[in-house]
Amino acid sequence: MKRADAIWLFVTHSVPSVVHIELGKNIMSMPKNAAIAMALIVLASFSLNSSAAERETPTSQVLHRTVKIDGLDIAYREAGPKNAPTLLLLHGFPTSSHMFRNLIPALAEKYHVVAPDYPGFGNSSAPSVKEFDYTFDNLANVIGKFTEKVGLKKYSIYLMDYGAPVGFRLAVSHPERVQTLIVQNGNAYDEGLDNDFWKPIKAYWKDRTDAQGDGLRSLLTLDATKWQYTHGVRNVETISPDTWGHVQPLLDRPGNQEIQLALFYSYGSNPSLYPQWQEYLRKHQPPTLIVWGQNDAIFPAAGAHPYKRDLKHLEFHLLDTGHFALEEDGAEIATLMRNFLDKQVKQ
Structure with a gap:
């Protein structure tokens, strides 16, 4: 032919x-x-x-990257088109960006999603307490430099647990960069720390002795980690053992308990900053979505309600789950976030 x-x-x-x-x-x-x-x-x-x-075409494929910040390797997950609105996801204790492993692809078709691991967590560098000052001021300083290094000029912040003191420091320092807040069991009010969980930690703030610190090491055990993931959930069978299977080996690394004790102590620096954070909310009025696990014994719902005092543009949801609400209600949170962001952030 x-x-x-x-x-x-x-x-x-x-x-x-x-x-x-x-x-x-x-x-x-x-x-x-x-x-x-x-x-x-x-x-x-x-x-x-x-x-x-x-x-x-935007992709939901998650990339695992590392960038140098002050000599440290800061690991992060990234997905979505870089010309789309950015979401900065800030994780809690004792996990890492791993807690967002399912949320990232659920949002990445329309948003540029970035989730770093703090020093001492996940796949980031974990220098000893003698080599790095593990304070929330310092974590925020590193993450602030991280946002600049990877080119994040404006972003919405997901604040969870430790992510709240890191994220609020970023917001107060550069309010012009913050488009919206998504608060998930992230505290900024005294009411959120008025429960039994915090009593031994508050004692450590007042008296930083080896004995007081040793009493907190029980919070770093496998049983305590499993409890954080399973307490307050509706159905424990929905919680993957891969969560504590990922977290606990990192907590058990040599020297990591001392890192966590240093941060337990440094958490005492946060309540004195609450008035400053609340003033930021009142002055700048960032549109805010609250998606809070109401059965959380660490940051109970008592810490969620006070946001209503200071915010005029607030969408408020209490979810019938525990501390790591994404594990049981991730699909619902993703839907609430998409609906909220579609209204509040220009594409």
Whole structure:
């Protein structure tokens, strides 16, 4: 078969409908050579358009990256188109960006999602307490430099647990960068620390002795980690053992207990900053979504309600689950976030 005839056979069997749609002509009524030329032009056009569409289509594939900040390797997860609105996800204790492993792809089709691991957590560097000052001021300083290094100029912040004192420090330092807040069991009010869980930790703030510190090491055991994930949930069978299976080996690394004790102590620096954070909320009025696990014994719902005092643009949801609300209600939180962000953040 001649080459031209082979092309003609392909054209008459595979292309006519395309040509009909694109050109409004019946290819079969055209001279062979003209039809072949026209079909090849159309095919080339479709190929180019298809390639461009593929390049522009947002992807939910999660990339695992590392960047140097002050000599430290800061690991982070990233997904979504970089020209889309950015979400900065700040994790809690004792986990890492791992807690967002399911949320990131659920949001990444429309948003640029970035979730770093703090020093001492996840896959980031974990220098000893002699090599790095583990305070919330310092964590916020590193994460602030991280946002600049990876080019985050404006973003919404997901504040959870330790993510609240890190994120509020960022917000107060650069309010012009913060578009919205998503608060999930992240405290900024004294009412949120008025429960039994905090009593031994508050004692450590007042008297930082080895004895007081040793009394807190029970919070770093496997049983305590499992409790954080399972307490207050509706159905414990929905909570994957992969959660504590990921976290506990990191807590058990040599020297990591001392890192966590240093941060337990440093958490005492946060309540004195609450008035400053509350003033930020009143002055700047960032649109805020609260999605709070109401059965949390660490940050109970008593810490969620006071946000209503200071925020005019607040969407408020208490969820029937525990501390790590994403584990049981991740799909619901993702939906609430998408609806909230679609209204509040320009694409």
